[in-house]
Amino acid sequence: MKLSNLLAFNAVVALVFGIGFLLIPASVLAMYGAAPGPQINLTAQLFGSALIHVGLVAWLIRNVSDGLARRAIVTSGLAANLVGLVVSLIGTLGGVISSFGWSAIVIYVLLALGYAYFQFMSPRPS
Numbered sequence: 298m299k300l301s302n303l304l305a306f307n308a309v310v311a312l313v314f315g316i317g318f319l320l321i322p323a324s325v326l327a328m329y330g331a332a333p334g335p336q337i338n339l340t341a342q343l344f345g346s347a348l349i350h351v352g353l354v355a356w357l358i359r360n361v362s363d364g365l366a367r368r369a370i371v372t373s374g375l376a377a378n379l380v381g382l383v384v385s386l387i388g389t390l391g392g393v394i395s396s397f398g399w400s401a402i403v404i405y406v407l408l409a410l411g412y413a414y415f416q417f418m419s420p421r422p423s
Contacts, residue, residue, distance in 0.1 A: 300367060300419075303411040304359035307374065310404055311352030318345030330395030351377075367415075375412035381405045 317325045322341035323333035331337060355374075361367060382405035389398030 298411070298414065300371070300415055301359040303374075303408075303415070304355045304370070306411070307408055308352045308356035308359065310408075311348045311355060315345045315348030315350075315352055318342060318348060320345075328395070328397045329401075330397070371412050371415045375409060375416050378405050378409040378412060382409055 314325075318341045322338040322345070326333050326337060326341055358366070358370060361370070382402065385394070385398055385401040385405055388394040389396075389402060394401075
């Protein structure tokens with residue numbers, strides 16, 4: 298696996314969900330079992346804008362060759378996806394999120410495993 302492929306996958310997922318949360322927050326929230334309203338819709342749109350940021354950064358930096366930059370990308374990607382995984386697990390298992398929350402868990406697991414591979418298993422470029 299190449300880091301550029303992981304970052305491209307991360308970018309596509311983040312951009313798709315980000316655009317969804319930004320443009321149709323009530324519909325996306327309904328899939329997760331959240332009751333839409335002005336405050337939660339605004340929160341979802343702010344979350345969407347953050348996901349768009351993540352997606353664009355991942356896409357634009359996917360071919361970086363600098364070792365220090367790659368390490369920072371991998372470390373932050375691993376940390377963010379582990380935190381997202383824990384929050385999604387708590388929400389889904391606690392019944393706060395509908396069973397659609399398992400899709401978020403699967404995405405966070407895949408991304409966390411990918412970043413963990415590059416953090417701990419992949420040979421370091423010299």
